[in-house]
Amino acid sequence: METGVLPNQGDLLLHPLSSPAAAGLCPEMLDVAEEANRAGDFNLAVEIYTSQLADLQQPDRGLCLRKGDSLARAGRISEALEAYCIAANLGHLRPEELAVLVETIARTLRVKELGLPVTQNGQTKSSSSGGQEGNLTDGDCEEHETLDLFSCRLCKRLLQEPTTLECGHTFCKRCLENDSVKDCINCKQKFSKLDRRVNVVLSGLLDKLFETESRARKMWIEGEMLWSKQNLAGALEMFNAAVDLVPSAGSLLCQRAELNMEMRNYSQAVQDANSLCRLKPLWTKAHCLKATALSKADRNDEALQEYFLCLALKPDWTKVKLEAQKVLSEVFSSVFENEDMPTPLHPLQGGFATRLIKPPALLQSLRPQTHKPGCSSQDSEFGVAKSTPVDGSPSELCPTSPKSELAAGEGSSKGLAGVLASLPAPHGGLKRKHSSDGASAPFNPPSKLSKPDDVNTVQTASVSGGRVVPAHLLDSGDLECSLCMRLFYEPVTTPCGHTFCLKCLERCLDHNPNCPLCKENLSECLATRGYNKTFLMEEVLRRYLGDELAERKKIHEEEMKELSNLNQEVPIFVCTMAFPTIPCPLHVFEPRYRLMIRRSMETGTKQFGMCIADELKGFADHGCMLQVRDVKFFPDGRSVVDTIGVSRFKVLSHGQRDGYNTAKIEYLEDRKVEGEELTELLKLHDSVYEQANNWFTSLKDNMKSQILSHFGHLPSKDPDPQP
Template sequence: SNSTRTEMFVHPLSNPGAAGICPEMLEVAEEASRAGDFNLAVEIYSSQLADLQQPDRGLCLRKADSLSRAGRISEALDSYCTAASLGKLRPEELQLLVETIARTLREKELGIHATVNGSNKSSSGEDGFQNSGECEDDEALDLFSCHLCKCLLHEPTTVECGHTFCKRCTDDDSVTNCVHCKQNLSRKEGLPNGRRINVVLSGLLDKLFATESKARKLWIEGEDSWKKQNLLDALEKYNGAVDLGKTLHLEMQNFSQRNLALLKLVLRMIIYCADDGEIRQTTAACGGRSVPAELLDSGDLECSLCMRLFYEPVATPCGHTFCLKCLERCLDHNPNCPLCKENLSEYLASRGYNKTLLMEEVLQRYLGDELAERKKIHEEEMKELSNLNQEVPIFVCTMAFPTIPCPLHVFEPRYRLMIRRSMETGTKQFGMCIADELKGFADYGCMLQVRDVKFFPDGRSVVDTIGVSRFKVLSHGQRDGYNTAKIEYLEDKKVEGEELTELLKLHDSVYDQANGWFTSLKDNMKSQILSHFGHLPSKDPDPQASPSGPAWSWWLLAVLPLENRAQLTILAMTSLKDRLIAIRRVLIFVTRKRPR
């Protein structure tokens, strides 16, 4: 409990004879205080102050003391501020505030519930300290506040899910999940180099909120000195922080009992540092900081790889930021950070490219027009990449046929990019051609549809594709290192009447011949074909139903021991009759050639 001296101490009035002061009412207020009804005392002092032309300094201090005793710390600070504006405060005038805070802290530490005016309130309750500075409601926090400590981000670090916090907050062992999205965060032992500061965001905060950033840094240094019991250095740092006069959050709830002496010093320091008798309160910035528009320059948010405004910005574990697409292209060639050369193999393996949400929000909110322009450029590029008539990406590798699976092992950087783009644009298609010494790739090929992509930790992938349709190359081109082509799709010319009767007869005869050849193969050869291509597809009732003709003919072409050039000639034919005759010739040849 408070000492009798403190309880009975009443601040003298500056002007006891002023019109509006009622000595009887003040007597009632003192009586209420002695009885422990501090809220009644507050009401009386408030009504007395309202009746005065000029506020009375002593009356303000009496009201402030009563508010302190009632546990209404934030209101008490307002009242002490008013008194300070009427005349510089002396340390002894804050005796009651300091002792109330000290008692509340002791109770908070011991988990005691203090009884205020007969009603039970936790010592950290709604009228306790936390309201003197901390934003209770996360919604009230602005973009640049850390949602763990509720203060301006200091040494911001972006975690795996894309959310950003102060580095020192995430270094706390008790923080195991993201408070925003609840994703599990990597343990410290899983981060050999620890969490890194997000370089771009750190620079941005220092630029936009220079004074507050500096004050926050000093405050944290003060806290560190405090923990090391280096009290004089702590005092100096706190002094510097308060001197900068920016909104800071005095984390009183973390002060433990053994540091109460320093708490008194801090409060005194706040008074001594006050300019012209005005106390600068230490409160968190709830509800939003204003961003000086003239300080925010799109050049601060530029990707160092494409030299354009960030689009889908992602932060690497080493703290550098790039556009998602730019980073992916760099990692196709080399698993190191493009800026600091730190190895990013694990990051590449996890493919955890989550966008830095704070950066996205800053771009949308403060550089909306520039971002819209950047998005437009990106969408135009995507549209261009999606046009499979104008410019088809060409994979130069092997023969591919309609309806036939074509598994690919992709390791070259240019093809990694090509496959990724075919997935991103949603076309999931590209052309396959064999190489040509003169032109780079052949004049005919087959479109492949991606069915599945499996990525390896080092960025290589196995792509499961299937042949879709044939095409003729009209012109050869290049884009970002890979080949492209302007194409036209090939379709078989349909026949009718007598020609159709002839075609059906030929179709059935070649099918039976093919079936005979496959059946006569040695078991090991047969099982090899089956494991790669499956069984010979059944005969089509209408061989002209598909623009590419019957599936079995492509299966046969894929498994027959034929050179690529010969296969290409047959692929290019748009007459099913000619194709069947060519296949029959090959079948006759391989049947004769086989040793009896």
């Protein structure tokens, strides 16, 4: 026996006992029944309510509702429906009086038909069938948009007019223009609302790789804009054209269905919702949309099916629960709205429960039917579906077959289909509100019937788990830097939408703070030095041009290795004399030296040579290596570099590289002396130190302050000049 949620204190207030019919009731017994309900002993409560009703000449409406609630909580839905029918015959059932019935039917569908765990008070507990292979989980009940590499993380759709932020992440331009979007959803970095341009390379790449979907996305966006301007006919025309291009785009179908409802085209809205439910059988919003469209089309029986399925997938959806109660109330009213209906017999006298005639369409569609050999895909909107039994043997079943997923699972009590099919109806039949529509389509819960691997519908990239990049359309020429004419390496996108290799862009900005292609001023980009790599571009290169990227990386590493060899090719800063251990601050403003300093930092050596100028050779034959301690950049690209002398060297040969001087060198090492040579060395050392000290002492105070701020205090005399 399946038990439900314990009754709330206010439940009984919804079912007050009527008068004078309730005059023969025993208050003490009713108190016992209420206590039994609170204790979870619903069967005892049912027995008490049944005995109390048997003592009455006429059924009491409130007592019938209490009995119905207890029966529902006890899992005896068939008997509960009879009690509700008796109450409905005595007076119109209000939506709030059907809360327990709706919850119970949804829970039964969730556990016995879908195989999902029971949720109770926000907690999840396993059902008896929860451990079977193939059962769904709660996470499957929600829509999981297929977010692949080319999807915008804001709208969850194909990037349209891709725009790259300073942080390197890319979104639709239209999404970024939304006032509610103030920071990057990926890295949470705030971005300025500047006039951003579309990423030229990515835009062309998307149009090439996904031509059809890209054209449909443009129509889709145009339709949304027309809709916002209340041009509904124009918006529908754009949506129709987009759906013709990508008929399996779930979100597009969803929007077109909502637009059709706003235009009161309910039958078209139902068709779109049907297609959406086939594409996304576990998306609660799809079933809710279908239920709403059916309800607005006055097809309450079918709408109720979808509402029950929504609640089975998402039990805590309060709005849908209230709608289900409202529609179920209307269904009960349609059953008993015949004014000439005779007064029902006493429920325990045997006649009422057996006087069953054709039930409403909702219940008729849920009734199990005998399997017919000739059942074809035309018998159902879902067609012939493949189902895999628990034993693993595949079989093709007609959706209305007793072996279908709708039938109760092995070992369970009476299936939901059979329970609901037993709903009594009065003599004279039903007054149908949409009899011309015919019976509704059979109801198939999306359990094993529509697993993603078994879907036979037309699949597009947005439905099948990721867009497939046509290999024959993508080549390295689509992703080449316009400066070095090689494959992008560490691609960076400027605010004007152009993409370059990071090193190529930096070299161009050394000479001119404008974009190399469109000449737009990039001073702000240069000032902030916001050179973040374009993540989407890097990932495209890694995934689809891996071999070419590996070769490009190899070339770059070889260049860095060559630049880091401080013997074969040492960069030379031609300026002034430098000495070991002496600080040497430098103001760097020439483009060639900007490049030289940057490379010394990138290679990790953080060293370069310093030589004085020579009119004939370009620079002197001796110099000093400098170690970079710190670099401070200015908005216009200039920098102040704090260096200190490391060691002396001799130039073996002169050269040039990318505009700056280079040299092949050998390091100089001091030769230790002894005896008289050492004595002479000490005298020379003391004399030089004394001259330097006298010179410094003779300077004016302001000059001394400048020297001290740049070089620090004069070091003390070294007791051993040749350590």
